[in-house]
Amino acid sequence: MARKKSAAKRAKEAEKKALESGESKDVQSSSKDEKPVQTMDDSESEDESTSEEEDEYGELITEDVEQGINKVLEAIRSDPKRLLDEKVKFFDDNIEQNGTTEKKEKPMYLKDYHRMNLLSGGYKDADEDENEYGTVDGEKPFVVAEREERNQLLSDIKNAVGDGSDDDDDDFLVKKGNKEGDEEDIHVTKLPDVSNQEEFLKSFFDQQAWIPRKNDKVINLDKIDQKDEEEFDEAAEKVEHAYNFRYEEENSAEILSYARSQATLRRSKTNSRKRQREKKQEERAQEEAEKQEELKKRKVAKANKVMDRLAQIKEAVGDEVPDEVIEKVFGDSLLKDDFDDAEWDSRMAQIFDEQYYGSELKKPEWDEDDEIMAEYHKEEKEEEDEDDDEEDDENPEKVSEKDEPKKHKKDKKLDKKKAKKEKKSLKEKALGIVESNATQILDEIEEERGRRKNDEVKFRYREVSPETFGLTTRDILVADDSQLNNYIGLKKFAPYRPKELRMKDKRKYTKKKQLQQWRKEVLRGKHDIKGDETEIWIPKEEKPKSKKRK
DSSP states (O other): OOOOOOHHHHHHHHHHHHHHHHHHHHHHHHHHOOSOOOOOOHHHHHHSOOOOOOOSSOTTOOHHHHHHHHHHHHHHHHOGGGGGOSSOOSSOSOOOOOTTOOOOOOOOOHHHHHHHHHHHTHHHHHHHGGGSSSOSSOOOOHHHHHHHHHHHHHHHHIIIIIHHHHHHHTTTTOOOOOOHHHHHHOOOOOOOOTTSHHHHHHHHHHHTTTSOOSSSOOOOHHHHHHHHHHHHHHHHHHHHHHHHTTTSOTTOSSOOOOOOOGGGSSOOSOOHHHHHHHHHHHHHHHHHHHHHHHHHHHHHHHHHHHHHHHHHHHHHHOTTSOHHHHHHHHGGGGGSSOOOHHHHHHHHHHHTSHHHHHSOOOOOOOOTTOHHHHHHHHHHHHHHHHHHHHHHOSOGGGOOTTHHHHHHHHHHHHHHHHHHHHHHHHHHHHHHHHHHTHHHHHHHHHHHHHHHHHTOOSOOOOOOOOOOTTOOHHHHHHSOHHHHHHHSOGGGGOTTSOHHHHHHHHHHHTOHHHHHHHHHHHHTTSSOTTSOTTOOOOOOOOOOOOOOOO
16 A cells, blocks of 8 residues: 655655746746836845755754764763864864755846847747747737646646545555555664663664654644643633632522422412311311211200100109190100209199090091001901900810910010000100200200300319328418428429429428427417317417507
């Protein structure tokens, strides 16, 4: 594979082409331009200093120069005094410059061009070729000149780029071998280890390792420097930003956003007032439910009470008095508490009054489909059947004794059924009386609930066990509050104190000696200490002495 030309070689070729094209352009411009051209004399041109190219790759360092450098290095190592000696010469004075560097030629002006044509006879040839392009002045037409320049430009581009591009395109298809010419140009520089500085420096100069070779890697230092500058600028910007915003909080410029939940996407219909109304409605519903529950319990209790009183009244008056009369006389008073003796006598007198006996009571009519009457009719039929059996029996004396217990069991069953019926009828009557007075019972419940709300106890005292600490009732009544506090304070009676401390105080204050001393100081012989504890001594108040008027 053919190697690409190095940057140094391309630069050299470009300089040569520029010099060649510059000479031709100077000649053409001198012939075309008719304007006055600034002329210079030979003396002036010689006086001007010619600029020289810089020796970038050290091409002026020839073998003679290298030998001189080596001599200088040896003199430095061995005898530095030789460097100060004028007679000792390390380099030759007549060292010719390398042929590659050339002096700039003297520019050709219009005056010099005419002189050269006159001396060489070139003006004759110019007259003969005057009509070569069919123009008056003998110059190329614009179209021809433009076409030639375009063709020349295309050929230069093909020569410069065409070969390299073709090779690059075919790289992945054919592996080409190195040419002999390329192999000759390849020069590998082998340098010793850097640790041995003298040998490395000597071989570096001998091999001219600073001159770029064809196979050397081209390092673009400008790009590296640019990258370093960008990194430095970024670091400087970060430091400056951190210093300028050192007092600000992190992420203060960012606005945090949070997704809204489905519940908050739109305004709910319930506001604070509506919530309060709903709360009040719930409280009312709860209160109503409590009332209904209490009403049910109260109805059951009242019904049981009415049943007991009806049974008590029936026992007193007997079965001759119908239930309707009892209900009419007593009425709502059956729901109240126990009767007084006077009220009971008056009610019983009303029942036994002649107007109730004289009044004709209608017999109640019952449907045959009624459950109670169906059972009643069934019992009547059973009794009739029993009577028929007794009449048909011709030998009653021969009845066995085993039939008597059977009849006794039947009587028991009938009595039980009758008791159940009476109890059931009493219950129905009691429930009817209670239901008729349901509103009155509800009013009582509401009144009780309102009384409870008004009489709510905000503070409840805690029950504590009584403790006298050895004092008698007489001591407590006779002594003042200050004297009792001096003996034992109220804090000792606190219920939240631990049991151990209470027992300790009890042992301390119930000592007989301490108690006697307190009594002597407080009572001061006002009464006998050994007297009866149940007796209470009341001290006499002395009247204040009245002041005599003068």
